[in-house]
Amino acid sequence: MKQVVVPVSDGVEEIEAVVVIDILRRAGLEVVVAGVGGTTVTGSHAITLRCDARIEDCDFDAAHAIVLPGGMPGTLRLRESPDVRRALAALFAAGKLVAAVCAAPTVLESCGILEGRRATSHPAHAGEMKRCRYEETAVVEDANVITSRGAGTSIEFAAAVVRYLVGGDVARDVLERIQYRGN
Numbered sequence: 001m002k003q004v005v006v007p008v009s010d011g012v013e014e015i016e017a018v019v020v021i022d023i024l025r026r027a028g029l030e031v032v033v034a035g036v037g038g039t040t041v042t043g044s045h046a047i048t049l050r051c052d053a054r055i056e057d058c059d060f061d062a063a064h065a066i067v068l069p070g071g072m073p074g075t076l077r078l079r080e081s082p083d084v085r086r087a088l089a090a091l092f093a094a095g096k097l098v099a100a101v102c103a104a105p106t107v108l109e110s111c112g113i114l115e116g117r118r119a120t121s122h123p124a125h126a127g128e129m130k131r132c133r134y135e136e137t138a139v140v141e142d143a144n145v146i147t148s149r150g151a152g153t154s155i156e157f158a159a160a161v162v163r164y165l166v167g168g169d170v171a172r173d174v175l176e177r178i179q180y181r182g183n
Helices: 014-026 074-080 082-093 105-110 123-128 151-166 168-177
Strands: 003-009 030-036 040-042 048-050 065-068 097-101 139-142 145-148
Touching (some): 014 030, 014 048, 030 040, 082 097, 082 105
Parallel strands (some): 003 030, 097 145
Antiparallel strands (some): 139 145
């Protein structure tokens, strides 16, 4: 079973975290919710999430992907975490999937991962996306990097991650089961 690490911290956008975790688990992926700063985090809308592990205890050699939910100030905490930055660099260098939604693509930007790549983010953070070829579409896929716009694009974003990791048939099946019809 392929493993995906989803780092979360206080101030995470709950929709982006929970939708991604849920869709990936429905697709049969092993999802490790990794707390940055502890094993319990409180999101930007005062919803508490219990994590599976602390980020510093994760085995990133076993991971096939890392997926960053956005939200503020959660994204800033992810960007400041040496463990998150090391994991992003290692997985990206190994050609594994690196994905981020909403404000979190700015973490990829700050790590140099988006250099010359097509990417997107929440429109409020477009000005921070200086090294990429910025697009204003819901989900942007460029080789082993997937980025997305925000809470409202979380299902499409999660489906893109599923397609990348286990194929289009699995993604279509999950979307059908949750009655997602897209735009």
